[in-house]
Amino acid sequence: MTTPAPPRELLALHGASVSFGAVDALRDANLRVHAGDVVAIVGANGSGKTTLLRLLHGVVAYSGRREVAAAAGVQAMVFQRPFLLRLSVWNNLRLALWLAHRHMPRQERGERAMQALRRVGLATLRDRPARSLSGGEQQRLALARGWAVRPDILFLDEPTANLDPSAKKEVESLLAGFAAEGMTLVMSTHNLGQAKRLATRVVYMDGGRIDTDLPTEAFFNTGAQGRADLFLKGRLTWAIDV
Amino acid sequence: MTTFTDILATAFGLVAGADASLVRTVALSFAVSGSACFFAAWLGLAAGAWLAVARFRGRRVVLLALDTLLALPSVVAGLAVYLLLSRSGPLGSWGLLYTPTAMVIVQTMLALPIVAALARQVVADALRDGGDQLRSLGAGPLLCALLMLLHERWAVVTLLLIAFGRAIAEVGAVMIVGGNIAGFTRVMTTTIALETSKGDLPLALALGFILLAVVALLNIVIALVPRSNELHAAQLP
């Protein structure tokens, strides 16, 4: 019986740190992301989730090592509050495609945009001003924007935090669909249930350090130790000294 | 004592009579100030966008200088350009003194700091909200800034109107470099100044009203452009 080839490593951090002035937002981070992973980054507010995401995506200055495989060249990020330009839904998408692939022919760009809209169920809202959409629709548009460029890794920063329950469900099912298609996802979330439902791996962050990094099953059932365990049980209290 | 109605009556009379020299004067005002705003827009929006994202030593000094130029008195700008374009000055051989071209040059100088300083602020504020997302999408810093100008296009229209207002309302600079030559470099504001100096105050005020009315007309036309229809606002390839 042949052993399946190990999944390719797309991104790796070795002893990476990020500081903003005097504040250490992230300390000595070691992490590898492989193709097909769905990584959920969890932790309390201020634990460094967003900084870790931005570091992985490569948009923040850091010390230490960050290695990006050639196969991880195209990346996209969805933020908690999607920033959409004052353009139509369709033009927002076409602009994103142009920014990511400057030499794509105009027609292909249009087709990919329509494809993405259909994928997230926004095809009928194509010509509406993007800013007139509801919160859930805007986030779906942001997802369409991310999906359309066919990223090797899609980063998401608390993508459902601002959405009502039905919109949350829509977004989650889209994400599950992306993962099923084989897209690599790295997302931060407050919602432990979401992490359980979607992720293959959970990274718990505490005070700017990566505390625990386990497969989902292990994290939620047996493996969480110490503060991670307390976090799961909702029993982390604010420490007066850190 | 001239009453308000007298002044209005004079104004209406002038407009109804469609006096040829009045029409030419108004047209010249708009041509000069409009051209100045046009050049100031191109140079100023580019400069403002660049200043919002560029990081270099001395950047704060440049911003300070820019903000100071916002208060450049029009007479000072006029004198500076006069000394440049005078036949005994460095650019005298260009023969531009006392022509509408000189007036456009000096008004561009006055409008440019306004456009650049305000554009920089608009872009900087917009980048605070969406800069991360645009960078993530793959836009370089300058392209981010330009996209934000597109995104905040109505703020840009407003700041261009402010610059245009500054240009069309000023009199010191165009008086000095234009010479207020009848039928050639005489604009609304210099005509008003001339009539005031002749003691014909009702006529001066009436001309002032006409100038304001024409600018109001321009603003009405701009306001009528539909804002909610984003499709007309930007045509992407």
Place this chain on the structure above:
Amino acid sequence: MGDRRVKGAARRAVWGLACAAALLLPALAASAQDRFITMASTTSTEQSGLFPYLLPAFKKATGIDVHVVAVGTGQALDMGRRGDADVLFVHDKAAEEKFVAEGWGLQRRDVMYNDFILVGASGDPAHVRGNDIVAALTRLAASPASFISRGDKSGTNAAELRYWKAAGIDAPASRMAGYKECGCGMGPALNIASSTGAYVLSDRGTWLSFRNRGDLVVLVEGDRKLFNQYGVIVVNPARHPQTKTALAQAFADWVVSPDGQATVAAYRIGGQQLFFPNASP
């Protein structure tokens, strides 16, 4: 980059610049055309309305346009020194002769004269009414009345100071309590006099066109000393080679010719002749 979006923006930029060029083209064309001269004259001459009457006649005779920049006499002479004017048409003989003597101008010729008048409130508190300007100013200096001086190096201002000197007052500002300098043109000076009931020396041309008289009336006129002589000077090309000397000379020659002189004499305000031609043949 070869991308359509950049191309589209570039296309719009070119179109926009073309529009701007189209707007400016008439101006540029006008300035590029050679058949015009720049004449430095005074605000009082321009405000008398002479130029819209005189210059079209000149254009008809020679096809040359005249661009008049109207400033104070002092400024007009400065323009000549800087080479920004091709010909001067002012009314301060002493300053003009100095200008030519210093080599800035080619030759000074008499063209015409108008006169100055002393105006003041109809009540005439200082009792200056008459036809002797020196006597009037002497009486004025002794009274508490206000006098508005233009104080702007203009021909009118220079004349005013000469009359004070003739009355034995070298520095009226220090000798007369009510003496006020406004640093302004003839119109504004008349405005100030009109609203404060002060006395002011004005040229007849500006006075005839002035519409804000209030209580002001002519109090002193007809004194030979009050005649205001105009001269024409072509700027010396030796100092500024770009001066349009030939065209400027054409103007100087025309305005002293019988044709030009007749046109000057024919100019009227309210039926009254304002300028009296006196060019020597």
